[in-house]
Amino acid sequence: MPVIAAIIGYLTKRAAIEMMFRPIQFVGVPPVLGWQGVVPRNSERMIAVSAELLTSRLVDPKEIFGRIDPDRLVREIELPLLLAVDEITQEVMAQYHPRLWEALPPIAREMIVKQVQAGAPDLVRRIMADLQENIDDVLDIKQVAVSALTRDKRLLVKLIRDISRPEMAFIARCGVYFGLILGLVQTVVWALTKSPLVLPLFGAAIGWFTDWLAIKLVFFPRERRKILGLVPFQGVFQRRRDEVAKQYGALVASEVMTVPNLLDAVLRGPRSDRLLRMIDRVVRETIDAQSEIARPLIAVTVGAERFAQIKDAAADRALRYLPATMLSAEDYATEALDVRDTIATKMRRLTRVEYEGLLRPAFRQDEWKLIAVGAVIGAVIGELQVLLLLH
16 A cells, blocks of 8 residues: 555656646647646746846846957857848949949959948948947847747646656656555555555545645745754755756757847837838948048939938948858857856855746646646546455
8 A cells, every 4th residue: 555655656746746737738628628738827927027027127128238248249240241232232333333334443342342341340340339229228128038938838838847857756756655555554544444445535635635745845935944953954945946947047058048039129129110210320430431522423413312222222231241251150159148157156046036027927827726736646446456355
């Protein structure tokens, strides 16, 4: 009986753990006859909680973007930048002044391209300086987190499951230990009563109590205490703060707050219109500055209206080439932003309750369902024991 009780304890824990994360999509007849993993079913609420924690306490856009050195960035993207400027210049001139462009000898075309290329590094520096100064106006960092986690529920499941893997193993082990202890009590009661009700009742009690206690011991006590003044003990998740901080920082940096995700949010996010206006302005000002010496010639050969169209086209093409050009500096930007270590460092400064909020929402809302399932499984196994004993 103690062995069976230990098996009940373990099986109910494994069932609870798997029901936390599987299945990703609802299986059964909606809305009530069936099951969907607790984490994917509550993904919207958990994403909101995770995003709020990330953006309010762990990631400051102004701080991380301030680490990017514009001069180093220009060096990193120099080759693709010059190639992009070459293509943009030739496209725009061929479109808006084809006769003049075709009439120019190759060396003259090359000189014009090189003149535009000469101003490109300063253009990037100015855009980067404006971006760093006004990052809160052009980047919704919370939206970056929400979008990344919403695109695929598997990412949220992976995030929660990976950081809680030791806690899940602890819960399963608790089922064995607590089940074995309660099984000894069950054996005594059965020996004294021989009542068929003892086994299913104890099975349900073992499933319910061990699930409840194991989940509680993951988080509590928050502070390190000594049992009977001798044995130190602390909630498993609280005890692993340093390890979780490193792991969580690495996961967020590699899956959520990535350079492509941040760049996409800056260029296409809900606040991107402000950045587009900023880039448009800087491109126009740079073209004006580069063409200042040749302004009388431009007035005669191109005209003010056509020159304005050229600036519009140049700004439009600059925006089109910008993502691919900037991504060539992805390795440098990832290193400079240092999202991983930033999150890990700030997580260590969270209060115990704030830190607990990283994982606790995964359990809280449907915790009673997991415990109830444990009780039902325990009762069923207990009833099977009765049938075996009677036959």
